[in-house]
Amino acid sequence: MAFDAYFKLSSYCLIATGFIALALTGRVDLFSVVLYSGALIWSYASERPRSKLRLPGLITKLAPILYLPIVPLDLYLLSRSPISALIHFTLFMSILKLFQEKQDRDWLWLYVIALFEILLAAGLTLDQSFLASILAFGFFSISTLAAFEIRKARAQVNSIEKTEMLTGGPRSGRRLHSVRYLVGASLALMILITALAMPIFFALPRFGAGWLGQSFANTQVLTGFSDTVKLGDVARIKQDSRVVMRVRVEGAPQGAYLRWRGVTLDYYFNGRWINSHSQPMTEAPRGRSGVFELQTIQSVDDALSAVKQTFYVEPLNRSNIFAAGKVLAIDSKNFDLYRDGAGTLISSTTSRKSYIAYSDISTPSERELASELSNSYPADISRTYLQLPTLDPRIGELARQITAAARGPYEKARAIERYLKTKYDYTLELNRTDSGDPVADFLFNTRAGHCEYFASSMALMLRSIGIPSRIVNGYQMGEYNMVGDLYTVRQKDAHSWVEAYFSRSDAWIEFDPTPAAGINSYSDSYWSRLGKLAEAFEFFWLEYVVSFDAQEQISLMRDIQIRAFNLREALVEIYQGLAVTLLGLVNRGWGRDGLLWRAVTGSAILALMLAASLFLLWWRKQLILTGYGGLWSWVVSLLRQRAPQQSAIIFYNQMLLMLLRRGIERRADQTPQEFAAQVGLPEVKEVTEIYNRTRFGQASLSALDLKRVQWLLREIKRKLK
Template sequence: MSLIYQFRRLAFAQVLLGIVAFCLAAQNPGMLLVAGSIGALAWYVTEGPNGRPLPRWVTNIGALAAVAWMLVELFAGEGGQQPVDMVVAMGHFTMWLQILLLYSEKTNREYAQVLVLSVLQMIAASVLSVSMVYGVILAAYCVLALVTVLLFHFKSTSDKVLEHNRAAATEPSKAIRPKPVVGRGHRWHFRFMTVAVGLMCTAVAVAVFVISPRADDTHNPITARDASGRTEAGFSQQVSTRSSPGSRGGREPVLNVRFYMHEMNIGGENRPPWLLRGAALDQYNQVTQAWSRSRSTNAHDFRLSLPSEGVTLVDLPENTPTIEAHVTLRQLGHNVLFTHHLPSFVQSSSLAAVGFNAVDQQLTSEDASGALVYTVAWPVAPQENVVERYREQVGRHASDSEMLRQARDSQLFESFDRDYARGWPVQRGRVTEYTQALLAEHGLSRDPEALHTDDDAAIARVLTDYFREGFTYKLTNPDVPDHQDPVIQFLFDHRSGHCELFASGLAAMARSIGMQARVVTGYVASEYNPVGGYYVVRQRNAHAWVEINTGPGQTWRTFDPTPPADLAEEHRPRAGWRMVLRQLYDHAEFAWIRSVVAFDQRSRQAVMDGIQHTIQGGDEAEGVNWLKEVGEFFRDLPDYWRLDRISWTIAGLIVVAIGICLAYLARLLVLRRQRLVALQLTALPRAKRRGLARRLRFYLTMLDMLERHGYHRPSWQSPFSFAQELAEANPMRFDPVVALTEIFYEIRFGHRELDGDRKRRISAHLKQLEHALVRTRG
């Protein structure tokens, strides 16, 4: 195959790979199916047996249509999402231009255009995706693009020389194309040059990546949502009691988290699930029938500068046991940072500042990129008067803020605190009477006008147990007439629904008797990955629960009214060998995000310190410990995975199948090498070997027939000498061997073709030899 023809194939492959990468980054499988099919068909239409490019006027009309489509996408985008719409629209535009160029008549100018457009499309895809799969595709694309560009240089040079030769020739039509290179092994020279250039480019890219990491104050609004305009599925900063989740949600990972206590990883498969709170919703709108965060609460949001060493949100007594979570938020579809209730410390070198609200303790990011790494800590046991100390601590960090001066006004806080997260607006009298009757059964009661009572904690537990024991959990919410409130229907009629209704029902009953209660949305962390030692939280793990203020000295506490068994069943990870493979893949993607996507100044410093430590010789003891840890990891790997008997059986069968495949492949390679030696083709270029091997297959058939009857040709003996030796021993029997060997020499060294006459003679000689060998054996 000529290098020029190879360039056309690689250019076509580069365009298709770019289309696949962009559609995957934009999460648009429909576009991948349509554009990929149309693009793949271009090779047959233009390069097939009867291939003809489209007329120029057709491609011009198509280009105008692509421009129109881009304008429609740009101006049809929703407000506030324009940056993503622009990237996606430009990506679609470049994609259709490439497809049009594939169908058109291509000179070097068109090839240059299509290659440049393909690179621009990959840049757009890189803006949209931080997936490890896309990273692998991008690496393959870079290798393919490098080879294609080098071949394009050969082609353009060859075309220029051919053009000059035709201009100087007396008969331009007889001018032949020059060879790109001269000398034996030029293909290996080209491959060596490609590898060398690729390694140099990789070294430069890695050096630039390490030396110039993502800045601490990076703000990339384009990655704030995905390319299709959807915010992150599952979690929401609003809860509609009328809508139904309808399904368990997607399996796409949202975040990874490790939990530490006293610098020890306390995660595990057999531990109870963790609740990671995101949004605290204190207002119920009886018109929209949805929970949201009130404007008065939003007014108490503060902006806190975040130095590299982190910020203490509240001072804790000395030696207070705390839990620390290291969170990798894979892709941000909102500004919420997930944490446990009552955070005391936050640190992230990826953020220059965080938003914090001392009223509902919600953490938000103000300048986050698509992937985010942060650390948050909280006390094991709730601290007394912690909300008041939050306000004092925040004041020391943001004393120059107007919002802070308002927050420090004690009268403002007193009036706000009494009304915050209280009162139920829908059929309050009915809900209050219903709640008081339930409490009376347990010997409890509460004055709805009182802000706090000594029995608030016991009341909250009674209400929580009431929902856990007397209501049915379902993945779908019941249908409710438009004139009815879903929470009221849930409490008095249906008594079944999803976690949003359970949380709404508990909050409604608690607020109807004067307690402060808010609905919290976040995630359940229950899927533990033993390979990496962290929890994987997916979109399907979204959950809603309630926080209730149980009084001074006890502060806000978490209460989950959803039946624990149903919650565990819904969020239980899948088991079996597929889960093991998923854990390995998740860990690889987790390492990709932490090491590449979220690479920042802190990560860079760790890399540079490691390099310096290695150059200086390191510590021999540390090296021994490192090897010991690796050995312990592989030793304990079966215990980490805890596979059942069926999973181990399946895994064993897979390993055996892989071993058989590798052995079979090795055998094929050995046989192929032996056949090349027998045909004396080892010194030829690989491209010529294939064609000659096919044409000389008859000679291998002859050798197989002879070997079955005990006649082996030594590796040192030439084919002609072997045939002559057999003929001298028995001319009548082995004359066909001499004839077949002569044809072998004609094709192998005489460059003759395997025409019809030679095929007939070969068939006749093989039959004659077979009959002679059979008669001899008989």
């Protein structure tokens, strides 16, 4: 390929990449896409000196001025969008430059316009396709600018030899070689720049909240989730596979099935449930760390048992906050948080958002619940959650028949749940047989329905026999993605279930009367696995690029610190194991029969001992902290040639890292004593006392103290498991 042809191809690829990135945002109308694509292809095909398709210079100068009156027309009558009007003007300017006789500055203008299109696309989309666009744009930028400089230099060179090398003439082999070299160099530079830019991207300080709350991206608001339930409406949503949110769960018991609660509904009338406590709403306070603290954490065990859920929620028509179980805290800088009288959490925005929820999903044991036989409830609970309109009397009669042999509220609730699961069918195709109450029609006529019918029937039957109940509207757990270690929740995962109140435990317990057919199952086909891989990449894009704010940066740094600490511990154990194994082989006389083998073995052991000694000198801080006994304790005591204050700092930092790995972090404003009191473990308090005495009291760290610290650290590690 001749150099001029390469320059032309690379330049047009750069221009096309900027346009494609903009078109992929979905904000460029079809007419503009077709018009600009045709202009780009036509311009490329006719790109030759003195082409008749070139515009005169006077027209290219007057055209932008003549276009100015069209801008308000486009803004207020045609597109009615400032973004669309800006896109039209940008594409118009690019077409003007494409069809004029190009000098160097005209090429530069086209490159600048392409760069502007990339920047505009960055603000208009959150899709991972932008990554491909920006990488392609980076490669063609390097290639085009390098070719542009070579072309510019060539015009100033009068040497025949250099002219032949750049333009070729008869020396086509050298011409091809120079173009190949330029492509290879551009690709290598692109890889190098990307490799250098990635750590800089993650390390640069973040000052905003991230997650593009300020973006003007055209995000489609999903309708479906509602803070009311009208029987029959969910059938439409159940056939929608669009993604609602992605959730990463940490700390949940193995096999736990979580439901994402959105709103509780307590008032029923004529086939509709509403939340009668939606007003007034109170603003949730932020704690000193900026986290919305919704419940008081009583102990370290409560903090360690909390389930952490990281949510990435698409724009919804409602601003509800979703989480499992009883929410203890919400961590997000992207919105303000409000709470209504029923405990429903509402954010200040319906746009795309991310947050971390900490929840207590523990419940009283079945034995404890079954032992509760009283039907006595607080007045406010009875007034709200035993409300019943005028119902078909058969509903209450059916509830009494089902629970006739049950003892206590819990057994009665389980009996009704089991009855609905086994005696009725799940379907999304509803055929009403009368115009009366839809619950009665479901129970006695159609005997088939979806989750809203099952949940409503159970809630009303519970109330008819004096058990407080309410409907919960939210989503099923979703489809697990092993690649990304996350759950993908779709519109079709919308779900309703029941909560019943138990006064002695002061707890709302979940019941789900919907048959197994109503719980979504997912395919594990080849195409499904490919889809999960794409979803995992999309989640990585959202988590570590789009929403990468100061909070995510701190979390990533902590994770790297913890992983590095774990790696050091593992290396120490590996070296110990090798040393013990080799010493055992020597003691058994391995290789004693041959001088050569003895020499090889002796040299190997000597080299290993030298390497181990250097390693121990390097990592002696870790050896002191991990509490190894026997021979290694003796070695450690020989290496402990440091001031007591240094030793105190090391073992105290070791303890802080162990606690940090379990999510317990010392705040900057806490003294060691305050932090120890917050954790509540006696071993932590004792380590803190030794630390204070050694660090600030100038006391020496005796061998007895060292052994005691080693034992305490082991105990802390055991209790944190």
